[in-house]
Amino acid sequence: MLSLTLIILPVICGLMVLAFKSDIAKYVALAAAVAELAVVLVAFSGFATNADVQYAFSMPWMPEWGITFSLGMDGISMMLVFLAAILMPSIILSAFNNEKKFPAVFYALMLLMQSGLMGVFLAQDGFLFYFFWEIALIPIYFLASIWGSERKIPVTTKFFIYTIFGSLFMLLSILYLYLHTGDTPSAAISDLYRAGRSLGHLEQTYVFLGLFAAFAIKMPLFPFHTWQPDTYTEAPTPATMLLSGIMLKMGVYGLIRWLLPVVPWAVNEWTPIIIVLSVIGVIYGSIIAIRQRDIKRLVAYSSFAHVGLMGAAIFSLEIEGLQGAIIQMVAHGINVVGLFHAVQIIRTRVGRTLDISDLGGITQSSPSLTVYFMLVLLGSVALPLTNGFPGEFLMLKGVFMYNPILGVVAGLTIILGAVYMLRLFQSTMFGPKTEATQNFAKLTFSEGMAFFPLASLVLLMGFFPNIFLSITEPAAKALLTDVVSAVSNSLTLKP
């Protein structure tokens, strides 16, 4: 029931929000997000540190076809559910200060989005997964196309063509697997795993490519990323936070849960190409970020660079890489939402211009913004004792174990990341005040409150990463052991 609550609660609250007057809607939405977080914290505290799927819920959906509405979470899902819940209050708070049309609809869509995301992370059935995967897309589409900036229409179109393109292939792959589950077809995750592993080499490759297309576009991995900087830049910032903070983790999560264990033979074969592409993405995203003048676009490229490392780490098939990628999903979510929040705060005060050279000296007006900004920034450059370090350390170790040279090349991110992040920080916060930042107002209460949980988590996860690592370890180990043994089994099958 708890799992079901996580999905239904935001939907009900979302509908309720619609009934409220514009100026109250946001408070209702915030209350809903906090309630959802409370449920997740209950789940988190009661979570047993083993590899089992917990809080399982199942009811028939299309019984004649073997499709069930089956939910549940192991440690990995727990972590992502936690992420989707912990970020939501901050994202909603970050929207408080901006005048917008149809605010009730805006907040309702955000809650619907959360419901879809929860579904993706909880689904234990292939079609249910696909269902939530598409459901999550609808609210973000409207958020981006109604409340985005001038170029929103071409940009959202591009975004949609990309994602739909990927999803269709994913659907085909799931269908294919489903049809190979035996005489009584079933879409249960374990049955799909079994089906995938029974496939021959070529079939596995097709299924692999279909699934990979969806996940690689959603993350996005190089070179499937060109929708991302534009969409992140043109979407309203709260939507960008949803996209970068939570939604891209659907892709990463997909790789872990719905790709590696499904077609291990193909995974093993494609590993070198994907790791290399991912590492290229890390460097490529970083050097482009260095040259960005628009601060929102800069953060967008930095996010792209960070995600590349997650891809490489997962495909290293090392426990360090996998654990690192999982904890980094949470850390990255927190940091990127924090960074976009800072961008949003700057934008509301200085108007449209987000050109780096028009800004400066903000710390003189708003020291608290500087401190919060600094904290999430340190997290994102992976300074030890911030949330970014455990993940980045473990991920780089995983890639390094796969191949030391690739490990060092991927490691360049710690240098390049410092270059663009410090540039972003210094050119906005430091230096003399500019015309645009002359009368920069202090943080409002809601802006500060949005930062507070993020900044606290930067430190909590940095000082005590084991709280989080221990939740995911049994599940990650079980998954990886399974995958590795399946890979070696499939290798013996090889002609």
Add this chain to the structure above:
Amino acid sequence: MDNNISLALLIPLLPLLGFVINGIGFGKLPKALAGTIGTLTVFGSFLITLVLFGGVVAGGETISSVKAYDWITITDTLNITFEYRIDSLSIIMMLLVTGVGTLIHLYSFGYMSHDKGMGKFFAFLNLFIFSMLILVMGSDYVTMFIGWEGVGLCSFLLIGFWNQNRAYNAAAQKAFVMNRIGDLGFLAAIFLMYNAFGTSSISEISEQLGTNFKSGDPQIFWITLCLFIGAMGKSAQVPLYTWLPDAMAGPTPVSALIHAATMVTAGIYMVVRSNVLFSLAPDTLHIIAWVGCITAVLGASIGLFQNDIKKVLAYSTVSQLGFMFMALGVAAYSTGMFHVLTHAFFKALLFLGAGSVIHAMSDEQDIRKMGGLWKKLPITFWTFLIGTIAISGIPPFAGFFSKDEILANLYTHDKTIWILAMVASFMTSFYMFRLLFLTFFGSFRGTEEQKHHLHESPLTMTLPLMLLAVLSMVGGFMGLPAVFSEHHMLADFLGKAAGVVHGEHLDHNTEFMLMGISVAIAVVGLIIAFVRYGGGKNVPVSDEQMTNPITKVVYNKYYVDELYNLIIVKPLHILGDISMLVIEYLVIDLVVNGIALTSRVVGLGLRKSQTGSIGFYMYAMVIGIILFLAYFTMASNLSL
């Protein structure tokens, strides 16, 4: 000892507490209170360290460690603990960090009293002490790395402390980024350690080393080389040294604490800490010796013509760090540490003295505009003189003993390096006395207003000067050469509990001869400086009037910054722009838009609403549902 060992947890915690209080209270706490909190927390750590020091002295060969908690764990794979290791090496560094740290906090009380950011300044200084203590106390390379990166952050924050100045910010960023180049080396070394030993714990590694690895093992070579790359970044060795002179943008107490006495010596500490590893890698040691040598000579030569009082000292630091690495390169680890300590005393003294001068000169740093200050700033002058004698290697002050020990070790191992080190040593003596003469002798060359304002600094500033001057005078006696004493106190102490190897002994005649040569060289440097600049004559010309091409090249630091800009920064930017324009906008987008266009043409029939995207979306959804249903029909047919 065992009863007190848990006190060690408090040592880094106190400055952290100071940071939190001063950080949160910034703007609310009165300046004096912020300074008091900042200074007392570090002083408290110093006192606790003293207690532990007593324990280490009494405790013989034991290594104590105290664990706070498990930090990053993957069961059966890796476990990085937050654990402190207290042995003779770390305790010496802890004494240095908290001791000199306390003096510099005290000094900052006076120096920063007019600055409205004083609370913030103390917060950052405390954070630095915290990080530096984690660095020296960490019992695992990853724990050490926390401090390693932490001090880099503090360095960044403090170099750019006056953050309205874009040039200072650029210097801060340069320091952080260059350090991170080294940090990548450090990280790679950690990963290599896991490959070789399956752990990054310092004690577990040294246990395995004795049995499983021989000298010249390629794994050890790569590990030590990567560690040394880390050390090059932090300790400003060629080619990663250019950030340190720029780091002088920070307030002068920062230069004294971070960029002279403590942080920049972290690289030396790390090598000494890993001396068992390095001793198995003769090739790495050879590289270290040469890098140190080149750095020592290059740094000293640039120092010859600098006219900014802090820049001279900065290049001097670069050069002296090179001396320390030369010692490490010939496996004279305790000698390297000896120079770390004496250098900390006299270089902190010199920087604080320079700060006192700058304070009196209303923030003027150009020695061409000083002169004759000795009458107005007597305490500063006398202490600065002591520091100058100490660094130049004139007995019996501290620098003589440690530098002489380095030179003696070089002499036995590699005569070429020894000769180059003598050249650097000569230049050191020359540029230091040049600085002294131009600053304190002759007649005053500044403005009337500056002259009117000249004053000796308050007691909070002069007291640390005097204490450091005493240490610079007597600090050398902790390591008397073998000709004078049977016991080398420092080497014995370090060898006892930390396993730090001491260099070999020479026969007494050679040792006396080497001493004679090095003192002679220092004195010659002094004399030449006196002949040329004594009494404040031959003041260097202004930048525009500089005609001698060699002087100009050296004065402009051999244009190394410009070179780096040309071969690294520019190409990186061009690469970024090309990626952006060519790949991002042209290639990938062209492909994608091509696909998009095709789909749109196909979807045109279904599209009725004015926003094409919705139409396309619906279209795609419909296809999805059709496929979905089609397969279900097939599936159910199959199963029926």
